[in-house]
Amino acid sequence: MDSKTDQLTLVTFYFDLSSREETRMGVGRKYLTLGNYILDLDVNLFIVADPRIAVHAWNQRKKRNLLNKTFIIPIALENLPYYSHRPAIEQAFAAGKRPIGLSIKKDTPLYFLLGWSKFWALQQSIKLNPFQSKIFAWVDYGLFHLWPNQEEQMKLTLSDNLAQLISGKIKVTTMNETSQSEIIDRSLFYSKRQCKMISGYFGGGKELMEWFCEKFDQELKCCLKSGHPNLEESIMSVIYAENKDKFISYHGDYVDLISYHPRKLLNLEVMADKMRKPLNLEVMADKMRKPLNLEVMADKMRKLRDLKMWDKMVGIYYQTIKYVDLNEPSISIYDQLSIYNETLVAGWYADRKNISLEAANRLVKLINTNPQIHDHISWGHYNMNLTFHNLKVERATNTL
DSSP states (O other): OOHHHHTEEEEEEEOOGGGTOGGGTTHHHHHHHHHHHHHTSOSEEEEEEOHHHHHHHHHHHHHTTOGGGEEEEEOOGGGSGGGGGHHHHHHHHHTTOOOBTOOTTTSOHHHHHHHHHHHHHHHHHHHHOTTOOSEEEEEOTTGGGGSTTOHHHHHHHHHHHHHTOOTTSEEEEESSOOOGGGGSSHHHHHTBOOOOEEEEEEEEEHHHHHHHHHHHHHHHHHHHHTTOOOOHHHHHHHHHHHOGGGEEEEEOOSTTTTTTSOSSOOOHHHHHHHHTSOOOHHHHHHHHTSOOOHHHHHHHHHHHHHTTOHHHHHHHHHHHHHHHHHHGGGSOHHHHHHHHHHHHHHHHHTTOHHHHHHHHHHHHHHHHTOGGGTTSSOHHHHHHHHGGGTOOOOOOGGGO
């Protein structure tokens, strides 16, 4: 195991909402199984869970000879400190103050409480610090539901990302930026679903993560005072907007929550200098005649996005689009989706709205003509970006 990972504690929890809410049906069993991929990881793991699930986790870690890297707190959901806010959520919902855009079926008071309790679990891991860690990270127990049939690959990607966390910043994924002007009126902000930051995976140094937990407690009080209880991701978005200097933010979505992050820490100044060199069109034309690795190209676009070098991203789009059109049958649909989505955003911010629209139309067409991918993409994020052009994709009825 990487020596840097030795200094890290990964925190997670699982509480079975399906046994408490009939509308969730068999989701609990599915997530319990998916959690085994988290339990596979050869890292220091801090787990908070229902007592029955805690026993399962202990047995699984024992099978993997990882008990020396395992710390478990068994506790009932009803005993979590944030559970005391349940009446306030229910009263707000009953008064018609459920934030606009929330799912009546999924976003229940218990679901709210669990999302908030991620920060309580992190606080406990930092306070107890059984592994004397300098870095702490959160990961959702059922995170692997995002990558069906890719679990082994994503375990490696997650492990790689954990090794790249640094003490000086909190690494997060944001779907869209949150401005300070948006959060001046908290009541207005929290009256809508504002999940611009993804809470499924984030991490950083001990002191900063401790600060994040304290800020979350403070902002939660503001959220409740506004009269519109909201999801943890909305609350996190406010903290991010007010303290961007404390975060490393990567633009991505739920499906690409981990893979959107660079696989290695980059010297951004050196990289930026390289990216500013003019393109050699003759060399580019020669490369167009050779097989093109779209996965590599998509990764280049993500690195350029981190540098906000929108024009260069558009340049890569030009470099790849003819190749895609000529070789479409042999190219991964997911690589194409990534290229189009990145260009949609880059073209918009580069003030190349025509290119952004072209990429948006390609994205919509690709999704709508390939029904087999409908269960594997992030509708919320793609649709959020497509709103730039008043476009939208819908789930195919045969995939529900």
